[in-house]
Amino acid sequence: MPGLTAAFRRRRLLRVTARYVALGCVAVIFAFPFYWVLLTSLVPSDHVFDFPPSLLPRWDFANYSTAWQGTPWLNYFLNTGFIAVSTTVLVLATSTLAGFCLATMRFRGKNVVTILIFLSLIMPAIVLIIPDYVLANSLGWLNTYWVQIVPWGASTFGIFLLRQAFLGLPTELYDAARIDGCSRRLFLWAIGAPLVRPALLTVGLYSFLGSYNALLWPLVMTSSNGTDAGVQPIEVGVYSFIGENGTSFNLLCAATVFTMLPVVILFLIFQRSFVEGAIRSGLKG
Amino acid sequence: MQSRAGSPAASPRSRASARIRRLADGAAPYGYLAPALLILGVFQLAPILYVIWLSFHKDTSFFGSAWVGAANYRRMAQDPEVGSALAATLKFMIGTVPVSTLIALGLALLLFEKLPGISAFRVIVLLPFITPVVATTVVWQWIFNPQYGFLDSLLYWLHLPTVDWFTSPFWAMIVLVAYTIWHEAGFTVLIMLAGLTNIPRELKESAQIDGANAPGRFLHLTLPLMGPWIFFVLVINVIGSFQVFTQVLTLTQGGPDRSTTIAGFLIEQTAFQFFDLPYAAAISTAVLLIVAVLTVLQFLIGNRRVFYQ
Numbered sequence: 001m002p003g004l005t006a007a008f009r010r011r012r013l014l015r016v017t018a019r020y021v022a023l024g025c026v027a028v029i030f031a032f033p034f035y036w037v038l039l040t041s042l043v044p045s046d047h048v049f050d051f052p053p054s055l056l057p058r059w060d061f062a063n064y065s066t067a068w069q070g071t072p073w074l075n076y077f078l079n080t081g082f083i084a085v086s087t088t089v090l091v092l093a094t095s096t097l098a099g100f101c102l103a104t105m106r107f108r109g110k111n112v113v114t115i116l117i118f119l120s121l122i123m124p125a126i127v128l129i130i131p132d133y134v135l136a137n138s139l140g141w142l143n144t145y146w147v148q149i150v151p152w153g154a155s156t157f158g159i160f161l162l163r164q165a166f167l168g169l170p171t172e173l174y175d176a177a178r179i180d181g182c183s184r185r186l187f188l189w190a191i192g193a194p195l196v197r198p199a200l201l202t203v204g205l206y207s208f209l210g211s212y213n214a215l216l217w218p219l220v221m222t223s224s225n226g227t228d229a230g231v232q233p234i235e236v237g238v239y240s241f242i243g244e245n246g247t248s249f250n251l252l253c254a255a256t257v258f259t260m261l262p263v264v265i266l267f268l269i270f271q272r273s274f275v276e277g278a279i280r281s282g283l284k285g
Numbered sequence: 286m287q288s289r290a291g292s293p294a295a296s297p298r299s300r301a302s303a304r305i306r307r308l309a310d311g312a313a314p315y316g317y318l319a320p321a322l323l324i325l326g327v328f329q330l331a332p333i334l335y336v337i338w339l340s341f342h343k344d345t346s347f348f349g350s351a352w353v354g355a356a357n358y359r360r361m362a363q364d365p366e367v368g369s370a371l372a373a374t375l376k377f378m379i380g381t382v383p384v385s386t387l388i389a390l391g392l393a394l395l396l397f398e399k400l401p402g403i404s405a406f407r408v409i410v411l412l413p414f415i416t417p418v419v420a421t422t423v424v425w426q427w428i429f430n431p432q433y434g435f436l437d438s439l440l441y442w443l444h445l446p447t448v449d450w451f452t453s454p455f456w457a458m459i460v461l462v463a464y465t466i467w468h469e470a471g472f473t474v475l476i477m478l479a480g481l482t483n484i485p486r487e488l489k490e491s492a493q494i495d496g497a498n499a500p501g502r503f504l505h506l507t508l509p510l511m512g513p514w515i516f517f518v519l520v521i522n523v524i525g526s527f528q529v530f531t532q533v534l535t536l537t538q539g540g541p542d543r544s545t546t547i548a549g550f551l552i553e554q555t556a557f558q559f560f561d562l563p564y565a566a567a568i569s570t571a572v573l574l575i576v577a578v579l580t581v582l583q584f585l586i587g588n589r590r591v592f593y594q
Binding site: 107124129150212260 | 313314315318320321323325326327328330332333335336395396398400403406407408410411412413415416417418419420421423425427428433435438441467470478524528530534535548549552553556557562565566569570573576580
């Protein structure tokens with residue numbers, strides 16, 4: 001019936017258009033600060049306090065070179081690279097082992113262990129920072145790389161996500177491997193891990209992001225040696241930079257852009273697997 | 286292929302080796318769990334006990350520290366700063382939790398459809414969450430800069446009164462709340478999307494066939510099935526509002542007049558700027574208790590309304 005079809009198509013077109021309009025508004029609200037920081041980073045210092053501010057970029061890159069000098073950015077980046085990669089590797093290792101165990105093995109006390117792991121998820125970080133500081137002090141770990149890596153080497157999110165992933169593998173796979181004489185350890189590293197790659201990617205990216213973006217923990221656990229970066233990571237560097245350059249928003253924005261860039265690029269590369277992995281984590285079994 | 290454990294062991298030797306094999310199997314799980322449990326236990330579970338212990342003492346050394354009983358707690362009860370911090374946290378919680386959860390649900394519904402280019406929108410919504418707080422608060426400070434910032438320029442251009450965002454306790458809290466909602470949205474949207482993915486398509490299709498319209502489907506099908514996920518987001522948000530720190534540090538520094546000094550910020554300040562660790566430990570323990578009570582309350586309320594089968 002031609003009449004009905006045309007009306008239906010019109011209504012559907014309206015609905016889809018409305019959806020895109022809504023999405024567009026949301027995108028503008030969420031993305032505007034990023035546009036604004038790019039814009040301001042390209043404004044020469046004599047135009048920063050122009051009133052009203054221009055909405056279009058001026059394409060002056062001087063801020064970037066000014067912001068780069070005077071602060072040991074390279075050291076901050078290297079520190080963060082080392083810390084974030086080490087933490088991520090550690091988290092992937094511990095989460096895979098624990099997740100595999102919880103998914104495939106039966107043993108006494110399994111429920112207790114699961115509860116304990118879940119408990120650490122809901123422990124408020126702000127309550128933990130004080131005793132962890134005292135502990136780090138007595139271990140001699142203050143102002144080192146150790147304190148920024150090891151305490152973050154296990155993640156409840158990671159354990160549960162990997163457990164879900166391993167639960168998703170067919171049991172015939174384990175049985176077939178066992179019958180062929182494959183040890184459990186070999187199975188895990190040779191067969192199981194490659195099969196749960198999406199979960200590994202999600203956990204890895206999440207862990208890397210957490211490490212890269214950290215401020216409270218490194219701020220408390222490390223100290224600066226004057227102008228030297230020491231073992232401090234990038235966000236502490238940004239924080240000090242803000243302290244030194246208070247109102248020079250063009251410089252602040254330039255620094256913000258080049259310190260945000262690595263993590264944004266990394267996220268854009270892996271965003272599909274990350275989003276899918278996170279969404280799929282809700283699926284039962 | 287020879288069957289091994291299946292055949293009855295006749296000789297003592299094979300019985301012994303079977304027992305050893307079973308023992309090894311029994312111990313193996315703990316080997317797999319040990320690294321994770323060690324790290325979690327040492328750095329995220331055991332410290333709770335230490336914090337509570339510390340709150341009843343005067344200094345941090347384990348041996349030879351002075352027991353002061355409830356002195357820290359008595360001081361806390363009379364400390365106006367603690368009271369105002371709790372009030373500020375409450376205001377912050379009321380501002381962020383309901384709005385954030387609603388927005389997350391709405392955005393998830395919007396982002397759930399398989400429209401072309403939808404993943405680009407998901408990425409945009411996630412951008413504030415994956416970028417460092419220190420970095421994004423710089424832009425927010427600039428946007429909300431009195432006089433020269435984008436917002437006040439916009440207000441001026443619209444012939445509306447400009448606002449001194451960071452010198453007014455009310456507006457400073459608004460900015461903090463708005464920032465936190467903007468920052469957290471991506472994460473909570475992901476959780477909601479996971480929940481929506483869980484709703485079986487057959488249910489939606491059968492509802493459609495039975496003649497239910499979109500609002501009806503939402504109210505009676507989607508919403509109840511999203512119950513546990515909404516609940517989960519609520520719990521996380523409540524716990525989280527006590528811990529917010531970085532944006533308080535970089536946006537408002539707890540001001541003006543300590544009006545935005547939320548619990549998390551107060552604890553960090555007391556412990557690491559005023560270097561009064563035992564007192565901060567007492568405040569932490571109080572926060573832990575409040576969070577525990579709130580979480581239990583939420584579970585009690587939630588259990589009745591949310592978890593049905």
